[in-house]
Amino acid sequence: MKKYAIIGSWDWDGTDTVKGVNTAAVNEKTGNLSRFRNYVPDVKSGCTAAVRDNIIYFTDEQKTLKGNANGGGGYLYAAEVSSQGEIEIISQRPSLAVNPSYCTVDSTGRYLIAVHHGSSRNCATKIRKENGRIISEVVHDDAAAVLFELHADGTIGEAADAVFHEKEGRQSHLHSIYNVPDSGLLLICDKGLDCIYTYAVRRGKLVLKDTLSLPEGSDPRYGAFHPVLPLFYANNEQRSVLYTVRFNKRTGKLKLIGETQLMDQPLIAMASDTVITADGKYLYTALRMADVISVCSADEKGMPHLIGTIDAGGKNARGINLSRDGRFLYVCNTESDVIAVFRIQPDGTLKKSREIPCSRPANIRFL
Numbered sequence: 271m272k273k274y275a276i277i278g279s280w281d282w283d284g285t286d287t288v289k290g291v292n293t294a295a296v297n298e299k300t301g302n303l304s305r306f307r308n309y310v311p312d313v314k315s316g317c318t319a320a321v322r323d324n325i326i327y328f329t330d331e332q333k334t335l336k337g338n339a340n341g342g343g344g345y346l347y348a349a350e351v352s353s354q355g356e357i358e359i360i361s362q363r364p365s366l367a368v369n370p371s372y373c374t375v376d377s378t379g380r381y382l383i384a385v386h387h388g389s390s391r392n393c394a395t396k397i398r399k400e401n402g403r404i405i406s407e408v409v410h411d412d413a414a415a416v417l418f419e420l421h422a423d424g425t426i427g428e429a430a431d432a433v434f435h436e437k438e439g440r441q442s443h444l445h446s447i448y449n450v451p452d453s454g455l456l457l458i459c460d461k462g463l464d465c466i467y468t469y470a471v472r473r474g475k476l477v478l479k480d481t482l483s484l485p486e487g488s489d490p491r492y493g494a495f496h497p498v499l500p501l502f503y504a505n506n507e508q509r510s511v512l513y514t515v516r517f518n519k520r521t522g523k524l525k526l527i528g529e530t531q532l533m534d535q536p537l538i539a540m541a542s543d544t545v546i547t548a549d550g551k552y553l554y555t556a557l558r559m560a561d562v563i564s565v566c567s568a569d570e571k572g573m574p575h576l577i578g579t580i581d582a583g584g585k586n587a588r589g590i591n592l593s594r595d596g597r598f599l600y601v602c603n604t605e606s607d608v609i610a611v612f613r614i615q616p617d618g619t620l621k622k623s624r625e626i627p628c629s630r631p632a633n634i635r636f637l
Contacts, residue, residue, distance in 0.1 A: 273594065273636065274355035275303055276326060278315030280588075280604065280632035288629040291315050291328060293355045296636060301598040301611045303626050309357055313347070317372040317446075318589060318633040322379050324351050325360070325424035326635075329370035333389055341411075344370040346384055346418065348426050351637060361425035363418070366432065368411040372446045376471050377454045381417050382426055383476070385444035385458055388413035413442040415458060415469070417476050430474040437463050446492045450502075453519035455479065461489035461507055466515060468522035479522030484513060494546045494553065499572040505532075505541035505555050512544065512555060512566065512574055530574040532557060532564035542588045543633075548596050552618035556587040556601060563587065563601060567618055580620050583610025589633030598623065602631035609634065 273296040279289040290311040294303040316331040326349050335342030348361035367386035375382055388411040397406045412434050419427035435442045443462030450457050456469040456476075464486050468479040484490055489507035496503070502524075504513045514528035532555055533539060539557035546553045546568070553566040553574050561582045566574040584603025591600050592614075599620060601610040609631050612620040 272353070272355060273298055274351070276319045276351075276635045276637060277602070277609070277628060277631055278317065278319065278328060278589070278633040279628070279630040280314045280316045280331065281630050289314055291319070291349070291357065292628065293351075293357060295355060296593070298593060298595055298597075301593065301613070301623050303609065305355075306628070307356065308629075309349070310347070310359065313345075316632055318591070318635045320374045320382070321635070321637070322375045322420070322424060325349065326351055326357070327373055327375065327382055327426075329365065329373055329384060331369050331371060331387070333368050335364055341368070343367045343386070346370065346373060346382065346426055348424055350424065360423070363426045366416050366429055367414045371444065374447050374449055374456070375420070376456065377449055378471075380420055381430070381471055381474075382420050383415060383417050383447055383456060385415045385447045386413045387443050387445055388441065388462070390441060410441045413444045413460075413462065415444055415447065415476060417471065417474070419474070431476050433469075433476045433478070435460055435463055435465065435467070445490075448493070448495070450517060450519065450522075451495055453522075455519070455522050457502060457517070459490040459493060459504060461491050464488050464490065466490055466502075466504060466524060468517065468524060470522065480524050482515060482524035482526060484526065485509075488513070491541060492543045494544045496546065496568075496572045497548055497550045499550070501572045503544055503546065503553060503574065505544045507540045507542075510539045510541065510557060510564075512553070514573060528573050530566060531576055532566070533560065533562075533579060534576060543590045545590055545592050545599070547592065547614070547618075552614070554590060554599055554620075556582060556590045558586050558588065561585055561587055561603075563590070563599070563612070563620060565619060577618060580612075583612070583622055583625060584608045589631070591634045591636065594636050600634050602628075602634055604630050604632050607631070
């Protein structure tokens, strides 16, 4: 297969823009993307596509099912990618909860797991009698992690299990899910409850292994794994810091071991994505609001240290990713309708190379 990029497009404000999933040919020498093709333009593809063989899986981050007046949740899609970079939708299934924000295929390839952000706006005030008193309770949508079976042909089967997290007075918002390297475990970031969870899949069930509580108000969102060390780097939507978390591949136990500032000045910023180079030496984090990319180096123990920040090349920097050869960093600037490409320098710093027009780019993955 030639080198292709899968680009998800997304919006949050209901604007009448082309969204969906795009494919583009990649010139690995120059970093350019060309021959864009757009598919399912009404889909809000908020997460980086998960991959099993030549099948990609992505979410449609919606609150309401088609034909419903309100509510019902979003969708999961499976699409086959041809050798020419074209995709064909082979499966579509309701995700069973509101705003599916991320999905991944487990290490066995037998299951697709989707996590849901839910919605603070979707709530109901329920009134009931309790011990002779009339009381009210605010009920929110469930932010679930849902386990779906995958068929041999890659299509999405029935839901096999679902799990939820609750904390009195607060609402869970599951935002991302990852396979823990070389372990068979899953890691989930919950920015509503300020927690990171590890799960195992056992006989078609999601089994909780550990819960790490982070400082209140952090909102852990996305992250990246060190390529060699048992470390996960979690960024935070409400704090411009990067948490370094050690994990045990066998037990799933988590431990917070470090905190790194991502900016050298107190500006408002909301982290959206983090990547690490294949040698584990440099980490890059997109910071919305400030519209910069934070550049960190990592020492021999994997602890990050801030080098500095650079303009992200547009407005609302969301998904970022490294080229397959590690020479370029791609930044999806959603509100500017542009993907900014940076050449990575020998010292890990970034030099802007080009801008590539794309409608509402939110995430990018290379095949």
